[in-house]
Amino acid sequence: xxxxxxxxxxxxxxxxxxxxxxxxxxxxxxxxxxxxxxxxxxxxxxxxxxxxxxxxxxxxxxxxxxxxxxxxxxxxxxxxxxxxxxxxxxxxxxxxxxxxxxxxxxxxxxxxxxxxxxxxxxxxxxxxx
Ligand SMILES: *[C@@H]1O[C@H](CO)[C@@H](O)[C@H](O)[C@H]1NC(C)=O
Numbered sequence: 833x834x835x836x837x838x839x840x841x842x843x844x845x846x847x848x849x850x851x852x853x854x855x856x857x858x859x860x861x862x863x864x865x866x867x868x869x870x871x872x873x874x875x876x877x878x879x880x881x882x883x884x885x886x887x888x889x890x891x892x893x894x895x896x897x898x899x900x901x902x903x904x905x906x907x908x909x910x911x912x913x914x915x916x917x918x919x920x921x922x923x924x925x926x927x928x929x930x931x932x933x934x935x936x937x938x939x940x941x942x943x944x945x946x947x948x949x950x951x952x953x954x955x956x957x958x959x960x961x
């Protein structure tokens with residue numbers, strides 16, 4: 833984490849906010865590019881549990897980031913909220929495969945049903961067989 837100086841002026845507060853978001857973006861980028869499958873979750877989130885069980889069931893060992901236990905959890909949550917975009921209410925679970933944002937529970941389920949999830953996981957090196 834970078835150290836930021838507190839300031840009373842609103843313009844420098846905005847800059848602090850922006851640089852914090854930048855470091856969050858960088859952290860997420862490093863996480864998702866260094867791991868085949870990354871799932872961002874919050875404890876007590878039912879759909880997070882469902883998506884983890886689906887991946888475990890397929891034999892994938894995803895990297896799990898629990899936002900409510902992470903120092904930058906709030907910022908990552910805000911970042912995922914932007915990423916999920918178009919009116920999606922819950923930014924978690926957020927699943928990244930092969931360094932790319934796949935989506936939330938609905939997209940992952942839809943990909944599983946239409947047969948594109950397993951090839952995607954294999955391509956990312958998360959599944960061998
Ligand atoms: C499978 O579903 C996903 C998620 O809805 C979609 O993006 C993708 O285009 C679909 N692929 C096929 C081959 O239907």
